[in-house]
Amino acid sequence: MKSRSGRLFRIFGHAVRALADQKGKTILMMLGTAVGIMLLTGVVGLSRGVEKRIEEVMAFMGPRSGMVFAGGGRLQSAGARAGSGSTLKLQDVETLRNKLSDRAVFSATLRREGVQVKYEGQAWETAVFAVDPDFPIVSDWAIAAGEPLDYHDEKSLARSCLIGATVARNLMIEDDPLGKKILINRIPFTVKGVLEAKGTNTMGMDMDDCVWTPLSTGMRRIFHATSIRMVRFKVREGYSIPEVREEVERILKEAHKIKEGEEIDFTIRTPDFIAKRIMEMTRTARLVGYSLAIVALLVGGIVLMNILLLSVSERVPEIGLKRAVGATANDIFLEFIMESVSVSVLGMLLGIILGFIPLLLLPRLMPMLPMAFSFKSLTYGFIFSAAVGIFFGVQPAKRASRLTPIEALR
Amino acid sequence: MIELRGVKKTYYTEGKETPVLFGIDFKIEEGDYTAIMAPSGTGKSTLLNILGTLDKPTEGKYLFRNRDLTELSDDELSRMRNKSIGFVFQLFNLLGRVSVLENVLLPLLYAETYPKEARERALRLLDMVGLGDRVHFKPNALSGGQQQRVAIARALINEPDLLLADEPTGNLDSMSSEEILQIFDEIHRKGRTIVVVTHERDVALRADKIITMKDGRVFSEERTR
Numbered sequence: 001m002k003s004r005s006g007r008l009f010r011i012f013g014h015a016v017r018a019l020a021d022q023k024g025k026t027i028l029m030m031l032g033t034a035v036g037i038m039l040l041t042g043v044v045g046l047s048r049g050v051e052k053r054i055e056e057v058m059a060f061m062g063p064r065s066g067m068v069f070a071g072g073g074r075l076q077s078a079g080a081r082a083g084s085g086s087t088l089k090l091q092d093v094e095t096l097r098n099k100l101s102d103r104a105v106f107s108a109t110l111r112r113e114g115v116q117v118k119y120e121g122q123a124w125e126t127a128v129f130a131v132d133p134d135f136p137i138v139s140d141w142a143i144a145a146g147e148p149l150d151y152h153d154e155k156s157l158a159r160s161c162l163i164g165a166t167v168a169r170n171l172m173i174e175d176d177p178l179g180k181k182i183l184i185n186r187i188p189f190t191v192k193g194v195l196e197a198k199g200t201n202t203m204g205m206d207m208d209d210c211v212w213t214p215l216s217t218g219m220r221r222i223f224h225a226t227s228i229r230m231v232r233f234k235v236r237e238g239y240s241i242p243e244v245r246e247e248v249e250r251i252l253k254e255a256h257k258i259k260e261g262e263e264i265d266f267t268i269r270t271p272d273f274i275a276k277r278i279m280e281m282t283r284t285a286r287l288v289g290y291s292l293a294i295v296a297l298l299v300g301g302i303v304l305m306n307i308l309l310l311s312v313s314e315r316v317p318e319i320g321l322k323r324a325v326g327a328t329a330n331d332i333f334l335e336f337i338m339e340s341v342s343v344s345v346l347g348m349l350l351g352i353i354l355g356f357i358p359l360l361l362l363p364r365l366m367p368m369l370p371m372a373f374s375f376k377s378l379t380y381g382f383i384f385s386a387a388v389g390i391f392f393g394v395q396p397a398k399r400a401s402r403l404t405p406i407e408a409l410r
Numbered sequence: 411m412i413e414l415r416g417v418k419k420t421y422y423t424e425g426k427e428t429p430v431l432f433g434i435d436f437k438i439e440e441g442d443y444t445a446i447m448a449p450s451g452t453g454k455s456t457l458l459n460i461l462g463t464l465d466k467p468t469e470g471k472y473l474f475r476n477r478d479l480t481e482l483s484d485d486e487l488s489r490m491r492n493k494s495i496g497f498v499f500q501l502f503n504l505l506g507r508v509s510v511l512e513n514v515l516l517p518l519l520y521a522e523t524y525p526k527e528a529r530e531r532a533l534r535l536l537d538m539v540g541l542g543d544r545v546h547f548k549p550n551a552l553s554g555g556q557q558q559r560v561a562i563a564r565a566l567i568n569e570p571d572l573l574l575a576d577e578p579t580g581n582l583d584s585m586s587s588e589e590i591l592q593i594f595d596e597i598h599r600k601g602r603t604i605v606v607v608t609h610e611r612d613v614a615l616r617a618d619k620i621i622t623m624k625d626g627r628v629f630s631e632e633r634t635r
Contacts, residue, residue, distance in 0.1 A: 010519050021507040321503045324464060325517035325564070326492020328485045405464040409503075 011331060015338035019346075022311070026343055029307050032300015033347025033388055034354060036293050037381045041355025042362065043289030044377040049370030050282050054275040060201060062140055066245060066270040068231040068252070072263050087256070087265040088228045093132075095255050096231070100247055103239045107134040108215055108228045115222065117211060118183040119171040126167050127210045128184060130218020138234045146178045146193025153192075153214045159221075160192040164208035168194060184211060187221050245270050278370075285369060297384060300347070301392035308340055308396035319400055320408025333401035340393025341386055348385035352378065411571065411603055412438040412461070417470035419456050430456045432626040433470070438605065443598040445614035446607045448623035455576070457623070458607045462495055462574050463487045475571070492520050496565030498575035502557040504549040504564075510536065511545040514563045521568065528567075535563035539593055555586025562593055566602075573597060575606045579613055591616050 019026045061067065070088040093108045100106070110130040117124050129135070133150050136142060143162065153160050161184065168174040171182060173191070180191045189211075198207035219225045235244045245268055258264055312319075319332055327335075355377060363371045419431040430453040438444050448454035459465035460472060463479055472479045474494070482490065491497075496517075504513050514532040518524055525531065536542050539559035541552075549557055558578060565573055575594070579587035595616065598604055606617060614620045615634055622629045 006524055007520065007522070010524065014519055017508070317503065318505055321505065322516070322520070323488065324462070324491060324497050324503075326488050326520040326568075328488040328520070330485070331488075331520055406459050409464065409499075 008334070011335050012338050012342075015335050016342055018335075018339055019343055025307055025311060026346075029304045029340075029343045030347035030350060032296060032303045033344040033385050034300075034350040036297035036300050036388075037348045037351025037377075037385060038354040038357070039289055039293035039296055040380060040384065041352055041377040042358030042371075043286055043293060044374050044380060045355070045359045045371045046282060046286055046289060046362075046369060048374035048376065049372040050278055050286075052372050053278055053370040054271075057274045057278075058271045061269075061271045061274075062138075062234065063271055064235045064237075064241060065138065066233050066235070066241065066248070066268060068233070068248060069267045069269070070227070070229050070265075072265050072267060088231060090228060092252060092255055093228070093231055096233070096248060096251060099251055100244065102236070103247070104233045104235045104244050105134050105137050106231055106233045107132050107138040108231050109135060110215070110218055110223050110225060110228060110230075112223060115185055115211075116183075117167060117171065118186075119173055119180060122171045124167060124170040126164075128218065128222055129210055129212045130215045130223060131212050132215040135212070135232070138232045140234075141198070142196040143193045144196045146191070148193060149212065149214050154216050157217045157220060158214055159187065159189045159217060160214065161189040162193045162195050162212040163191055164195045164210045165197040166206055166209040167211055184213065185222050189213065241270050241272055245273070282369065297388055301344075301388040304340060304344060304388070305392040305395060308336065308393060309399065312336065312396050312400045315400075316403065316408050319403055320405055320410075323403075323405035323408060329401040332403075333397045336397035336400045337390065337393045340397065341389035344385040344389035344392075345382070348381045351385075352381055411440045411442075411475055412605075413471075413473040414460075415471040415473070417457075417460060417467040417472060419453070419460065419465070420468045430626055431460075431467070434623075434626075434628055436621055436628055436631065438603065441598075441601050441603055442619060443594070443604045443617045444606070444619045444621060445617035446605065446621045446623065447609065447611070447614045448607070449609050452623050453626040454607055454609075454623065458574065458576050461572075461605060462497060463490055488520075489522075492517060493522075493568060494571045496568065496570040496573045498558070498561050498565050498573065498578045500577040500580040502549075502554070502561045502581075504557055504560055506549055509546050509548060510541065510552070510560050513549065513560055514567055516564060517568050532563065532567060535566055536560070538596075539563050540589075553586070554582050555589055558582060558586070558590055559593065562590070562597075566597070571603060573602055573604045575604070577608055578606065579608075579610070587613070 068088065090108060093106050096106045111127060113127045114125050115128040117126055131149070133148070133154055136148060144165075146162070149160060149162060152158070161182070163177060163182075165174070168177050173180050173182075177191050177194055181188050182191060183189075195208065195210070195212070201207050213222065233244070233248065235241050249264070249268055252266055253264060256265060322332065359371050359373060362369050414434050414436055417431055417434040418429070421428040421430060434457065446454070446457065448457075456465065460467050466480060470480070474490070479487065479490065505516065511529075511532055514535060515528060518528050533542065533545065536545055539562055541556060541559055541563070544552060544556065549560065552560065578594075579590055582590065591613065594604060594606070604617070606613065608614055618634060620632050620634060622631075
C-alpha cells in the first residue's frame with residue numbers, strides 16, 4: 001500500500017509540474033476560481049461583520065433588554081439620537097411597572113457625560129447616571145462593595161452615590177472609598193458603594209468610568225430635569241421579548257393617548273429588532289455577493305474545463321507516450337483531475353488574497369457595511385474550489401483517459 | 411520468451427471489415443536480436459502494437475514468458491508495459507517540457523515501486539548513450555540522434571525484458587543511425603532481447619534473425635549469422 005500512495009504522490013507532483021510548465025494556461029484556468037473566491041471571501045466577511053455587529057449590540061444592551069426613547073421617528077440605532085422632546089414622563093415608568101411587572105423590570109435612566117467630580121485635591125470628568133433602584137437588575141450590574149441605592153434613597157432625595165472603579169482610582173480613594181464625601185457638580189454626595197468592574201466594552205468605552213446617583217436626586221440637582229429620556233427594561237425569563245415589546249408599545253400609546261394611524265412619540269429598541277434591521281440592511285449586499293460569487297465560480301469552472309479540454313487535445317501524444325510506458329487509464333484520469341483540482345485550489349489561494357480588497361475597501365466606501373475577516377472563507381473557499389476542480393475536471397480527465405494507447409500514439 | 415500463435419487482427423470501422431494480419435506465428439528466444447522487416451502497409455505497425463501490448467489481437471495467442479497476454483485486462487497490460495517492455499519510437503516521442511533526465515525517469519512515475527537508485531540509474535544510462543553532459547537540457551536543444559539516444563535510455567530505465575524499436579533510425583541521417591545501431595549492438599551484447607521493426611535491409615542485417623512479412627503473413631525467417 002505504501003508504494004501505491006508513493007505512486008499517487010509522484011503523479012500529483014507531475015501534475016503540478018505540468019501546471020508550472022504551462023503558466024499562461026494555468027493562470028487563465030485559475031482566474032475564474034480566484035474571482036469567485038474573492039467575492040466569496042468578501043461576502044463571508046460581510047456576513048461575519050454583520051454577526052459581529054449584532055453581537056456588539058447584544059453585549060451592549062444585554063440580550064433580554066430593551067430601551068424606550070423619548071421622541072418618535074426613525075432611529076438608526078440605540079442612542080443615535082436621543083429624541084426631540086421630553087415625551088417620556090416618570091409617570092410612564094410607573095404605568096409600565098403597574099401593568100407589566102410580572103413580565104419585565106423597568107428602570108428610568110438619565111445620563112450625562114463630562115460631569116466634574118472632586119475629592120479633596122483630585123478632580124475627574126466622568127459620566128453621571130441618575131438611576132432608579134431597579135437599574136442594577138436591568139443592566140446586569142452588581143455592587144462590588146458597600147450598599148446599593150435603594151427606595152429610601154430615592155424617596156428622600158438622598159445625596160448618596162455609587163462609583164465605578166475608574167472614578168475611585170482617579171479620585172485616589174480606591175483603598176477606602178465607602179463613606180467618602182465627593183463633589184458631583186459641586187454638590188456633596190456620600191459614596192455608598194463601588195460598582196463591579198466591567199472593563200472596556202466592545203465599542204472601546206471604559207464602562208467603569210461612571211457615577212450613579214438616585215434618579216430623584218440626579219433629576220433635581222444635576223440634570224435639572226422633570227422628564228426622562230430613556231427607560232430601560234429587562235424581560236423576565238420565560239417571556240418573549242417581541243411580545244413584551246408589543247405590550248410596552250400598546251400601554252405607552254394608551255398612556256399618551258395616541259390614536260390609530262397617528263405617529264407615536266417614543267421609540268422602542270430591542271436587540272432582536274436591531275439585529276433584524278442590520279440583517280435587512282445588508283441582505284441585498286449579501287445576496288448580490290453570493291450570487292456573483294456563484295456565477296463567477298460557474299463561469300470560471302467552464303473556462304477551466306474548456307482550457308483543460310484544449311490542453312488534453314494538445315497533449316494527445318504525451319498521453320500516448322505515458323500509456324506506452326505504463327500509465328493506466330486511471331493514472332491518466334487522476335493526472336488531469338489533479339491538475340484541475342490543483343489549479344482551482346491555487347485559484348482559491350489567490351482569491352483569498354484578493355479577497356482582502358473588498359474586505360478593506362468596502363468599509364471605506366460604505367461605512368455602514370460591517371466587514372470582518374472570517375476563517376470560514378478559507379473553509380468555504382477550499383470546499384468550493386475543490387468542488388469546481390473536480391466537477392469541471394471530470395470531463396477533460398475522462399476524455400484523456402478514454403484515449404487508447406494506439407489512438408494517442410498515432 | 412515470446413511466441414505468437416495464429417495472431418490475426420481485423421479492424422472494424424463503420425461496419426466495414428479490414429483484415430490486417432492473417433495469422434502470424436513466430437518465436438523469439440531470450441537474448442535474441444530480431445529484426446522484423448516489412449514494407450509499409452503490410453500490417454507492420456499493427457504487429458508492433460500487438461507485440462508492445464498497445465493493441466490486442468482479434469484472434470490467436472500472444473505468449474510472453476508462457477503467459478497469454480491476450481487474456482489480460484487493460485490495467486494489467488499497462489503494468490506489463492511498465493515492467494517488461496521498453497519502447498523506442500521512430501519520432502522519439504520525448505516530453506518537450508521536461509529535461510532529458512526527467513524524460514528518462516518518466517516510466518518510473520507509474521512504477522509500483524520507485525527504486526532508490528533511480529536517479530543514479532538514469533545518469534548511468536545517459537552516460538552509456540553518450541549524453542552524460544546533457545542531462546538538464548530540454549529535448550529540443552538536442553539533435554535528432556541525441557533525442558533518440560535519450561529515448562533509448564528511457565526505454566531501459568525499467569530494465570525491461572524486451573526492447574521494442576519501431577523504425578528507430580527512420581528519421582535520422584546515416585551517421586546518427588550508425589550511432590543508434592551501435593548502441594543496440596551493445597545492449598544486445600549485454601544480453602537484452604531486442605525486436606526492431608524496419609523496412610531498411612541494412613538496419614535489419616544488424617540483427618541475428620530477420621523475420622520478413624508480406625501481406626499480413628510471415629513470408630520468411632532467416633538467420634544472418
